[in-house]
Amino acid sequence: MAERTPWSLSGALRGMFAKKTIDADTWDDLEDALLQADFGPTVTEAVITDLHAKVARYNTTDPVDLQRMLREGIEERLSVLDSTLTLSERPAVVLVVGVNGVGKTTTIGKFAKFLHTYGRSVVIGAADTFRAGAVEQLSTWAERAGAQIVKPQMTGQDPASVAFQTVEKAKNEGIEIVLIDTAGRLQTKGGLMDELTKIRRVVEKQGPIAEVLLVLDATTGQNGLAQAEAFIEHAGVTGLVLTKLDGSARGGFVLAVQEKTGIPIKLVGQGEGINDLTGFTPHVFAQKLVG
Amino acid sequence: MATFGNLSDRLAETFKNLRTKGKLSAADVDGTVREIRRALLDADVALEVVKDFTGKVRERALGDEVSKALNPAQQVVQIVNDELVTILGGQQRRLEFAKKPPTIIMLAGLQGAGKTTLAGKLAKWLAKDGHTPLLVAADLQRPNAVTQLEVVARQAGVAVYAPEPGNGVGDPVKVARDGVKYALQKVHDVVIVDTAGRLGVDAELMKQAANIRKAINPDEVLFVIDAMIGQDAVATAKAFQDGVDFTGVVLTKLDGDARGGAALSVASLTGRPIMFASTGEGLDDFEPFHPDRMAGRILDLGDILTLIEQAQGAFDEDEARKVAEKFATDTFTLDDFLGQMQQLRNMGSIKKMMSMLPGAGAMKAQLDNFDEREIVRTEAIIQSMTKLERTTPKLLNGSRRMRIARGSGSSVTEVNQLVQRFEQAAKMMKTVAKGGMPNIPGMGPIPGAGYGGKPKVQQKKKGSKSGNPAKRAAENAAIASGVKPAGETMRADAGGSGFGLGSGAQPGRGKAGGPTEDEMAALQKMLGR
Numbered sequence: 001m002a003e004r005t006p007w008s009l010s011g012a013l014r015g016m017f018a019k020k021t022i023d024a025d026t027w028d029d030l031e032d033a034l035l036q037a038d039f040g041p042t043v044t045e046a047v048i049t050d051l052h053a054k055v056a057r058y059n060t061t062d063p064v065d066l067q068r069m070l071r072e073g074i075e076e077r078l079s080v081l082d083s084t085l086t087l088s089e090r091p092a093v094v095l096v097v098g099v100n101g102v103g104k105t106t107t108i109g110k111f112a113k114f115l116h117t118y119g120r121s122v123v124i125g126a127a128d129t130f131r132a133g134a135v136e137q138l139s140t141w142a143e144r145a146g147a148q149i150v151k152p153q154m155t156g157q158d159p160a161s162v163a164f165q166t167v168e169k170a171k172n173e174g175i176e177i178v179l180i181d182t183a184g185r186l187q188t189k190g191g192l193m194d195e196l197t198k199i200r201r202v203v204e205k206q207g208p209i210a211e212v213l214l215v216l217d218a219t220t221g222q223n224g225l226a227q228a229e230a231f232i233e234h235a236g237v238t239g240l241v242l243t244k245l246d247g248s249a250r251g252g253f254v255l256a257v258q259e260k261t262g263i264p265i266k267l268v269g270q271g272e273g274i275n276d277l278t279g280f281t282p283h284v285f286a287q288k289l290v291g
Numbered sequence: 292m293a294t295f296g297n298l299s300d301r302l303a304e305t306f307k308n309l310r311t312k313g314k315l316s317a318a319d320v321d322g323t324v325r326e327i328r329r330a331l332l333d334a335d336v337a338l339e340v341v342k343d344f345t346g347k348v349r350e351r352a353l354g355d356e357v358s359k360a361l362n363p364a365q366q367v368v369q370i371v372n373d374e375l376v377t378i379l380g381g382q383q384r385r386l387e388f389a390k391k392p393p394t395i396i397m398l399a400g401l402q403g404a405g406k407t408t409l410a411g412k413l414a415k416w417l418a419k420d421g422h423t424p425l426l427v428a429a430d431l432q433r434p435n436a437v438t439q440l441e442v443v444a445r446q447a448g449v450a451v452y453a454p455e456p457g458n459g460v461g462d463p464v465k466v467a468r469d470g471v472k473y474a475l476q477k478v479h480d481v482v483i484v485d486t487a488g489r490l491g492v493d494a495e496l497m498k499q500a501a502n503i504r505k506a507i508n509p510d511e512v513l514f515v516i517d518a519m520i521g522q523d524a525v526a527t528a529k530a531f532q533d534g535v536d537f538t539g540v541v542l543t544k545l546d547g548d549a550r551g552g553a554a555l556s557v558a559s560l561t562g563r564p565i566m567f568a569s570t571g572e573g574l575d576d577f578e579p580f581h582p583d584r585m586a587g588r589i590l591d592l593g594d595i596l597t598l599i600e601q602a603q604g605a606f607d608e609d610e611a612r613k614v615a616e617k618f619a620t621d622t623f624t625l626d627d628f629l630g631q632m633q634q635l636r637n638m639g640s641i642k643k644m645m646s647m648l649p650g651a652g653a654m655k656a657q658l659d660n661f662d663e664r665e666i667v668r669t670e671a672i673i674q675s676m677t678k679l680e681r682t683t684p685k686l687l688n689g690s691r692r693m694r695i696a697r698g699s700g701s702s703v704t705e706v707n708q709l710v711q712r713f714e715q716a717a718k719m720m721k722t723v724a725k726g727g728m729p730n731i732p733g734m735g736p737i738p739g740a741g742y743g744g745k746p747k748v749q750q751k752k753k754g755s756k757s758g759n760p761a762k763r764a765a766e767n768a769a770i771a772s773g774v775k776p777a778g779e780t781m782r783a784d785a786g787g788s789g790f791g792l793g794s795g796a797q798p799g800r801g802k803a804g805g806p807t808e809d810e811m812a813a814l815q816k817m818l819g820r
Contacts, residue, residue, distance in 0.1 A: 133441075
């Protein structure tokens with residue numbers, strides 16, 4: 001793979017933290033940097049006010065202290081919530097939802113592989129019966145990840161029935177984990193959101209759903225919050241997955257999402273390779289973000 | 292398509308405070324500019340663009356043109372509008388076709404921006420115009436992208452060239468080159484090359500995209516970007532400009548509630564025009580992008596021009612003239628009523644249409660409640676009538692109405708309501724056709740709602756030519772609030788409200804939430820420019 005610029009604020013912040021003292025420019029630069037990382041005006045203001053207070057309290061003028069405080073502040077905000085996946089049910093059913101093109105199918109492929117490496121048996125339900133080629137894309141991933149797959153018997157089949165069959169298969173064959181892919185939908189489409197509620201309801205007839213993961217694209221801006229709120233309402237999201245962090249986007253909006261909704265980030269996707277999916281650790285995230 | 296609805300709402304809120312003031316102080320301007328800045332940042336407009344934008348607005352707002360203006364608040368709205376239009380790039384640009392076919396169009400963008408879907412939409416759109424597009428599957432990266440393109444091509448009814456199975460196998464540069472050759476042989480006049488999604492920071496893949504560009508020498512390179520993108524739009528757009536030097540931009544997923552700040556950012560930072568907008572999952576949800584109209588949308592001026600175009604496409608002019616005649620001669624029947632309703636449905640989703648009207652931001656909630664199936668029900672009722680009943684509604688007595696209700700699966704009350712609505716509409720239309728003024732009970736003035744056909748376009752352009760600004764504003768306001776100049780017939784198509792749908796589809800128009808005369812005057816002034 002080609003050399004990649006790491007996704008972090010460090011570039012933007014380097015000049016600022018290299019200075020000797022904290023002055024008005026430092027604050028302006030910091031604000032700009034946070035805004036450019038998609039933190040959004042509200043969170044940016046909150047972070048800056050918080051830092052102003054801390055700098056005053058500790059009576060420091062050293063930018064290095066400021067950097068440390070910023071990192072700790074972000075880490076603190078992120079680690080309020082527990083980011084462990086609960087997959088103790090058998091079968092543990094995981095529903096993956098999100099808007100179009102955020103990387104749901106790819107995430108499922110990687111997640112299946114991730115679970116496979118830990119010796120778990122996995123079956124994938126291809127309930128994205130809408131998008132052309134989605135089922136084929138998913139079967140390629142399933143093959144790579146060594147997972148089984150349940151495909152719709154015909155095109156345009158009701159996604160809820162595919163989901164149902166997948167869970168049924170897992171129960172009959174004693175497969176430990178069920179991953180269900182759904183079609184991408186914009187959160188403003190009422191009918192499609194109701195379809196999601198239906199899938200959830202149908203699956204729940206066979207037992208509880210372990211996790212509903214909402215996939216968010218790191219390049220998304222402040223619209224990410226609207227997405228999260230709609231999907232929480234209709235699908236009962238329990239965790240977030242942040243994808244495409246290998247690009248130049250910093251995904252600062254997740255901070256706002258996590259704080260406003262109280263849903264933790266659980267997984268992070270950082271590339272197109274099958275192994276580029278990791279669990280979320282606030283410490284590492286903040287470290288990479290701030291440098 | 293209330294794309295920028297949220298941004299419009301924010302600015303409207305800001306300007307509300309300004310409107311009450313007679314004179315602007317520097318502090319007022321600063322406060323407003325701060326609000327604009329926040330609104331733009333919330334809308335994901337890139338920081339550099341925001342700074343630049345607010346700087347210009349502030350400078351102009353403090354200048355003479357504002358302090359000397361009759362109404363400073365209007366002047367600020369005007370300045371914001373001007374600057375938005377400047378950034379968005381003024382006029383719309385069309386696709387450039389090669390002198391010697393085939394015209395080659397290459398698509399590039401991030402993963403998940405919607406390139407493959409867009410390829411299908413573009414192909415279908417071109418095919419409708421009599422072109423014979425060929426889709427070339429050069430995305431060999433994503434699993435089964437090739438299959439997806441094949442399916443999309445089949446849905447759009449166009450040819451596809453996919454020699455490689457994809458999934459990491461094959462050389463995209465070679466596929467693209469061969470695709471162009473293939474098009475020459477098979478006499479396709481447009482070639483659309485779908486490429487793999489790539490990140491701006493991925494040097495290797497960017498190089499590959501540049502190689503594809505070199506190999507096929509496209510007439511247009513379209514950069515496909517998701518309307519939901521945040522601040523990263525800057526870095527991504529610049530990377531793609533350096534990498535493949537795109538000639539135009541396509542904005543996708545505009546049907547969501549993203550505030551679409553990316554449109555502003557990309558246009559402003561790269562100087563490349565936004566050419567198309569993609570507004571839904573169907574292959575027909577695709578339209579040329581009109582930058583000058585987008586500014587109007589941001590300020591919630593509505594998108595009347597697009598509405599008119601759609602209406603013109605759907606309404607048969609001859610048909611309209613015939614109906615207008617019928618009104619005048621009192622032979623308007625339920626059959627005509629039904630025909631009109633069906634034409635209205637052709638125009639596409641009514642909700643979509645409604646949201647293009649000025650001030651629609653405020654009625655978004657009501658729009659969501661409006662049930663389009665209402666039309667289907669009405670259709671069912673009319674279709675359950677006999678031919679005779681449709682031409683002479685007077686025949687409809689109690690037992691006939693009962694039969695119709697049973698036949699259409701509705702209740703007698705509903706049939707009664709329909710007949711009543713029809714009679715009202717017929718009466719109203721007759722008055723209008725004779726040059727009078729319709730009086731629609733309980734509806735209040737409906738600015739914009741009546742603009743359905745050609746005559747109205749002319750009227751828009753005309754506006755008031757009065758030299759006195761106050762008088763001009765007042766006259767324009769009069770036009771806007773539905774007072775039609777004498778002699779201008781409303782034509783059948785203009786009377787959508789006559790179907791009785793108006794009361795359901797346009798609630799809140801006459802309420803306090805609607806624009807005041809003052810606001811309308813300001814808007815009209817801008818539109819009339």
